[in-house]
Amino acid sequence: MCDHADVAPDPSSSGASVPRLPSPRQEAAPVAAFLERHRLPGLVDVHTHFMPERVLHKVWAYFDAAGPLVGSEWPITYREEEAQRLARLREFGVVAFTSLFYPHKPGMAEWLNGWAAGFAARTPDCLHSATFYPEPGVAAYVRRAVEAGARVFKAHVQVGAYDPNDPLLDPVWGLLAEAGVPVVTHCGSGPAPGRHTGPGPIARLLARHPRLPLVVAHLGMPEYTGFLDLAERYGQVRLDTTMAFTDFSERRAPFPPRELGRLLELGDRVLLGSDFPNIPYPYVHQLEAIERLGLGSEWVRAVCYANGAALFRI
Incomplete structure (x- = not known):
């Protein structure tokens, strides 16, 4: 969810507390019970993070230090090797996920995109992911990524500290809108506001690219209402549930109960997201937080599987 420094200590020496977890198979039991309750064939999680280990360790060190974009203690629950993290997702019944x-x-x-292409090639259940930054040549390398099979992009307006309306990005948004490739975009102001976060910049972007398949990460936390407005206005705007409704986020940025009706009405455009592995609670808590909204099993099935499966043709 947040930034990483250029130089950071190895997390094993950071002093961070690493939670003791049961084996993937044991922890999967409550997830399996959730799947059974809602007659789900599996989960499609559009907001998970896999990246080069060196980069991931820097991200973890940033969380450990409670950097400015974190602001408080944030223990990483799944501080494990890549193979263990993949095993957990599969034991949880996640049939498709991203490497944001x-x-x-x-x-x-462009270097990260090269790594991700290799990761997707050796990880068939991972949706080939890519990213971009406002810089010379960005349109060319985004086009190459799309041609290489990228199925989802990540844009992080908060960490990148860039305006999504930067002229360098205009051909990128147009290309992705034309290709119909979704862009999971951290554009809300949680957990700390950025220079270009909030619904305003995204509203200006969508006015120029109304067919852009933009996925608002974290439901736009904490500006939920403003991003729900955009989803109602633009039929290709979706929202992911990442960290929303959880006890951790409800203490910081509670979802307004008055908006539950709109969330139900937009049920075909809400997608499961988790932020795995960088979450301060067990994976199943995100699922239970969605369930306890009381919006019904049909809505839960759409959010946790059907909407993502339709978007990515799974």
Whole structure:
């Protein structure tokens, strides 16, 4: 959810507390019970993070230090090797997931895209992911990523500290709108506001690219209402549930109960997201937080599987 520094200590020496977790198979039991309750064939999680280990360790160190974009203690629950993290998702019944990553400066995005193409090739259940940054040449490398099979992009307006309306990005948004490739976009002001976060910049973007398949990460937390407005106005705007409704987020940025009706009405455009592995609670808590909204099993099935399966043709 947040930035990483250029130089960071190894997380094993950071002093961070690593939660003791049961095995993936044991932890999967409450997830399996959730799937059974709602007659789900599995989960499609559109907001998970896999990236080069060196980069991921820097991200974890940033969380450990409660950096400015975090602001408080944030223990990483799934601080494990890549193979263990993949095993957990599969034991949880996640049939498709993403490898979202994001640059915070020029010169990173194309290299990250190269790594992700290799990761997707060796991880068939991962949706081939890519990213971009406002820099010279961005349109060319985004086009190459699309032609190489990228199925989802990540844009992190908060970490990148860029205006989504930067002229360098205009051909990128147009290309992705034309190709119909979704862009999971952290554009809300949680957990800390950025220079270009909030519904305003995204409203200006969508006015120029109304067919852009934009997925608002974290339901736009904490500006839920403003982003629901945009979803109602633009038929290709979706929202992911990442960290929304959880005890952790409800303490910081509670979802307004008055908006539950609109969330129900937009049920075909709400997608399951988790932020795995960078979450301060067990994976099942996100599912239970969605369930306890009381919007019904049909809505839960759409959010946790059907909407993502339709979007990515799974």
